[in-house]
Amino acid sequence: MGKITGFKEFERQDESYTPVVDRVKHYNEFTVPLKEEEITKQGSRCMDCGIPFCHSGCPLGNLIPDFNHMVHQGEWQKASWLLHSTNNFPEFTGRLCPAPCEKSCVLGIIEDPVSIENIEKMIVERAFKEGWIKPQPPKVRTGKTIAIVGSGPAGLAAAQQLNRAGHTVTVFERDNAIGGLLRYGIPNFKMEKGVIDRRIAILEAEGITFKVNVNVGENYPVEKLKDFDAVVLCGGATVRRSLPTPGIDADGVVQAMDFLTQQTKVVFGETIENQVLATDKHVIVIGGGDTGSDCVGTSNRQGAKSVVNFEIMPKPPGHRSPTTPWPFWPLQLKTSSSHEEGVERNWLINTKEFITDENGKLTALKTVNVEWKMVPGERPQLIEIEGTEKTWPCDLALLALGFTGPESTIADQLGLEKDARSNYKAEYGKYQTNVPNIFTAGDMRRGQSLIVWAISEGREAARQVDIYLMGKSDLPTKDEAGDLVAL
Ligand SMILES: Cc1cc2nc3c(=O)[nH]c(=O)nc-3n(C[C@H](O)[C@H](O)[C@H](O)COP(=O)(O)OP(=O)(O)OC[C@H]3O[C@@H](n4cnc5c(N)ncnc54)[C@H](O)[C@@H]3O)c2cc1C
Ligand code: SF4
Incomplete structure (x- = not known):
């Protein structure tokens, strides 16, 4: 255990982001890492629990209290060895994981949990910088x-x-x-x-x-x-999910994956003929998950006129819902860095029609507000609320409905x-x-x-x-x- 009183002395700190006005001008990462002394303090917040729920929360079984301790001691190379013993690519999870480990961290019962994901990212980035991550070819080949x-x-x-x-x-x-x-x-x-x-x-x-x-x-x-x-x-x-909605084939209704893939390819110098762009358009992203959030961030970078997000499920509570107590994965509102960059989020809303002009070009979306009726033993029923129909101007609808x-x-x-x-x-x-x-x-x-x-x-x-x-x-x-x- 790094410091017995660490969790009492130090508050949780995470890496920060550069200001929205700057970061929407480019497609690069925009995080500002913590200083070394700050991250070692974060490592000391770990209580080295007798039963560390964090590493059972992690599907990889990462040895979290052990590498937290090593970081607090400044033993970065040992921390990197421990991290890589369970995770081949901590640089991916350290950036992108929703961190189930943090949701099940014992400190999370009374305080903000240990910033495990940030510590993971700092360890692997330090290891690459120091040249500790070297190829490990096998000594003997099996012939298989x-x-x-x-x-x-x-x-x-x-x-x-x-x-x-x-x-x-x-x-x-x-x-x-x-x-x-x-x-x-x-x-x-x-x-x-x-x-x-x-x-x-x-x-x-x-x-x-x-x-x-x-x-x-x-x-x-x-x-x-x-x-x-x-x-x-x-x-x-x-296999991408679509909608059985009239007008789905309109020019301007696009799968999120096509939109995202094209932009990344363009960032890397490929030429995409007729690239789908959000520039100067009223964009509606249908689907409130990670993919939807990525579409919001990309649309803002392309210079959309407006960005709106629809989600058919209810708005989750701002804090952990009592239906998902610790150490379960919490039902809780997630606000991503892309959401912070500008979007109007709407919950309990269903798209009824994609409206087009005479050339088949998307001009608007017709929606209705909905509620979910719960009947014990039956699947939840989607009920449309009468009189809530609305038309939204829209030139680009992005389907972020999963697979x-x-x-x-x-x-x-x-x-x-x-x-x-x-x-x-x-x-x-x-x-x-x-x-x-x-x-x-x-x-x-x-x-x-x-x-x-x-x-x-x-x-x-x-x-x-x-x-x-x-x-x-x-x-x-x-x-x-x-x-x-x-x-
Ligand atoms: C937009 C988006 C954002 C996401 N964001 C996150 C996130 O922030 N955090 C997170 O944890 N998860 C996120 N996910 C989910 C995560 O990316 C996936 O769960 C993960 O990549 C699955 O890994 P995989 O190796 O099983 O498959 P994939 O990453 O889907 O890789 C499968 C590969 O197989 C190739 N392939 C398929 N068929 C063939 C074939 N016949 N021949 C040759 N190659 C083939 C495909 O081209 C593809 O490259 C996101 C998903 C999406 C779509
Ligand atoms: S549950 Fe949290 S406090 Fe306990 S060992 Fe894991 S990271 Fe440390």
Whole structure:
């Protein structure tokens, strides 16, 4: 434990943001890190709990009290070693994770929780700066070959673990760059793409082969996967949700992912013909989650005339709802840095029609206010409130409604079973499909989720593949309580 009275002496501090007027002028990250002495104080707020709920809150089982202590002691290199022992890519989670660890931190019962995510980011950034993060190629190769399909956080974590176990790993990615949603979903202002490139360079130096523009099942026949001893499918959950609303095909109704991907590609010098732009437009973002928030931030950077957000669910309370007490994930209003940059947020509102002019161009949205009727034992019912119809001027409507599940192409061609939600079927903890040498992990197996879960599943799936190929594995894993059982 860093300092016995640390949590009483010091208040929580987080990195801050540059002013809105400045940051909306560019697409780079805009955080202002804490000074070293400030972050070591933050480390000392950790109480080193007898039962540290933080690391069971974390899907990776991160050794949080241990690295908090090391940071407080100024032992940054040891902190980095501890952090990397459970998490291949803390630079991703340290920037982007919603931090379930902090929501389950014991200090959070009476005070602001320990700023775990910020500490994580400071550790990994320090480690890169000092040159402590070096390629760790395996000493011995097993002669076994692995194909990983998809280069998001699940595929990358599985690749690094399997390579470290000595297998020869090839990652296939259909896009023109590695990273999955980290690359083209999440905007550059939330994570600069150099952060991915820096890590990929390490993975390549460790001996992993990356092949881009390879779409397995399309321009690369699935039969070729038989050349590998094992396959890990990490293709994500990429089927976008739409709306059964009249006018949905109007010119000006656009999927959020198209809008976000195009902008990131343009930031990196690609030319996109007829890029969808929010510039000088009345923009309405439908969907109040992370993707919706990213659309708000991007629209403001492109110079939208107005940005409005619709969410069909009720507005969450400003503080943790009593229905989700500690240490559960809280139902609570989230205001992101993109929301702070300017948006009118509306809850309990449903889109009834996309209105167009005579050329099929979007001009307005018709909406109605709604309420949810709860009947015990039944699914909640959506009720429209009479007399609340409203028309909103709109030239660009962005659909940020999430994803219904993975594409079925590979499953169909390989005869893989799917579950009731259309995800690739493999038991949690086993990751093996109905074809014994084919495994699956991340959003493709669990449905739309989080980076931290993708990394966790990629790591765990790698261990299962290693056991399948070698009969045993020295790769680390967690026990049922989420604690690390082997390094
Ligand atoms: C806009 C947006 C913002 C988000 N923000 C956050 C956030 O802030 N924090 C957070 O924790 N999570 C966030 N998420 C969710 C997070 O990005 C995902 O849960 C995570 O990336 C899933 O990782 P994955 O490796 O399973 O799949 P993905 O990241 O989706 O990667 C799958 C990869 O597989 C490739 N692929 C698919 N099929 C094939 C094929 N046949 N052949 C070759 N390649 C193929 C795809 O091109 C893709 O690159 C966000 C999601 C979106 C859409
Ligand atoms: S729960 Fe919070 S206070 Fe307790 S060990 Fe974890 S980070 Fe420290």
